[in-house]
Amino acid sequence: MTRRAVHAASDGPLRQAVLEHYGETFGVDDKPWQAWRLADAPAQPGAHDVLLFDGEADAGTIARVAAAGATLIESDREGGQWIDTVRSPMGTWVFSVAADTDQPHSPAFVAVLLASLALHFPAHDALCLARAWEPGSADWPSDFARFPHVRHAALVAPEQAAAPFAPCPALGLYVVVPSAEWIERLAPLNVPTVQLRFKSEDPAAVRAEIARAAKATQGSSSRLFVNDHWQAAIDYRAANGGDQSGIYGIHLGQEDLDDADLDAIRASGLRLGVSTHGYAEMLRVAAIRPSYLALGAIFPTTTKVMPTQPQGMGRFRAYVKLMQPVIPSLVGIGGVNAANMREVLAVGVGSAAVVRAVTEADDVPAAVAQLISLFPAA
Structure with a gap:
């Protein structure tokens, strides 16, 4: 018996609201993006598929998703933070961010992630937006403190404070x-x-x-x-x-x-x-x-x-x-x-x-x- 693929739970009204509010500003992809929990994903994912996994995926899975041109997001809890690894055709990024909920991929997170991808943001940027989105808000994220820290490829460790370079005036x-x-x-x-x-x-x-x-x-x-x-x-x-x-x-x-x-x-x-x-x-x-x-x-x-x-x-x-x-x-x-x-x-x-x-x-x-x-x- 062939296993039936099942979409990851998503807040449909929120996803639609984001697209309606910002579609004219950013443009909307002609082909819809889809999210799946890794265990429920299609056997042959495509370039508009995002596979979500709680924890670290094995090397075989990573290679299979990469070969399909799909996107893989692995999320793990570390203290009070989510550690997100985004693997897409544009490369691998690792982020850390304060955990708002106990769900690594809540329906609201999935909704904003998919909407951001549909608005032509690459997967690593879509992840940043999904994590930074204010719960219950329709406003585009602009609070820097809510955005993730880059862990890979980081120029300075998230827990370190770098000295500033000399400032510039308006150039x-x-x-x-x-x-x-x-x-x-x-x-x-x-x-x-x-x-x-x-x-x-x-x-x-x-x-x-x-x-x-x-x-x-x-x-x-x-x-x-x-x-x-x-x-x-x-x-x-x-x-x-x-x-x-x-x-x-x-x-x-x-x-x-x-x-x-x-x-x-x-x-x-x-x-x-x-x-x-x-x-x-x-x-x-x-x-x-x-x-x-x-x-x-x-x-x-x-x-x-x-x-x-x-x-x-x-x-x-x-x-x-x-x-x-x-x-x-x-x-x-x-x-x-x-x-x-x-x-x-x-x-x-x-x-x-x-x-x-x-x-x-x-x-x-x-x-x-x-x-x-x-x-x-x-």
């Missing part, structure tokens, strides 16, 4: 460019913030490019961030007058954080900015107390391959509402230009980053002046 127009030659063109135009995103595996070329960019901003009103090459930036700053060196900070992507010596960057006095693309990444980075967070990509962009689809203004507003009380300096990034700049700034961030709006402009000084004019007067 204003933030122009990201590929070469020091561009920095030399922008610094005389009083661009508030510039980033050198120089791609090279040649250490000598990197050092030379950083030195040239730093000299261009030294004594100017432009703040220079160096993307990725943190050690070369630290070395140059130490050898050339510290705060007077022309280098203001480092910018790192998520993939760079594990290899960077964060303590060395902090000790150098350099500011640290980090790119984030959703709830789990923001929570992961908030633990190290960076100088600013870049939130995006808001709109479609062709300047780099993005790990996620464009976030859209709805997600951007939600991210700013959650993170601004925790990390005041926020930067909107990804596809920002003169046509949408006011919409981005209206959310309340003090900075927005552009690339092509400057680098592909026919008249660079005019483009810069127009973009700066879109920011509220100080």
Whole structure:
């Protein structure tokens, strides 16, 4: 006799209410998501199936779910906390959060989880939202204290408090460019913030490019961030007058954080900015107390391959509402230009980053002046 699959208990009215309230803001998946307790799941789950397990699944089960492209959430009680392991095609994340109930996967939890997945949030972000959802509320979560802590891949243990990086003011127009030659063109135009995103595996070329960019901003009103090459930036700053060196900070992507010596960057006095693309990444980075967070990509962009689809203004507003009380300096990034700049700034961030709006402009000084004019007067 073939075993019949049975859905996990879910609060249907709550799930529907979440979709009705936020479907227009975030968009709704055409195909419904389904949740199953592992013992009651279909023999052949699919990409829109979430399997829930109380405890730790065995290696065979983990491999079977992964091969099917499905999502597995294992939840275990540790003291007064739930430890959630989310395994999906986008990777493995482990979170801890205060336990509101004695049920690891209550009907309300399942309802919000499924609704968040249907609203196009990846599984690790959907888990964060389901845990942070206020019982009995219809409001989108924005209380940072209710959100989980990241245990894997954590940058600092949840029980540890990291010293903050030097703070940033509102960074204003933030122009990201590929070469020091561009920095030399922008610094005389009083661009508030510039980033050198120089791609090279040649250490000598990197050092030379950083030195040239730093000299261009030294004594100017432009703040220079160096993307990725943190050690070369630290070395140059130490050898050339510290705060007077022309280098203001480092910018790192998520993939760079594990290899960077964060303590060395902090000790150098350099500011640290980090790119984030959703709830789990923001929570992961908030633990190290960076100088600013870049939130995006808001709109479609062709300047780099993005790990996620464009976030859209709805997600951007939600991210700013959650993170601004925790990390005041926020930067909107990804596809920002003169046509949408006011919409981005209206959310309340003090900075927005552009690339092509400057680098592909026919008249660079005019483009810069127009973009700066879109920011509220100080």
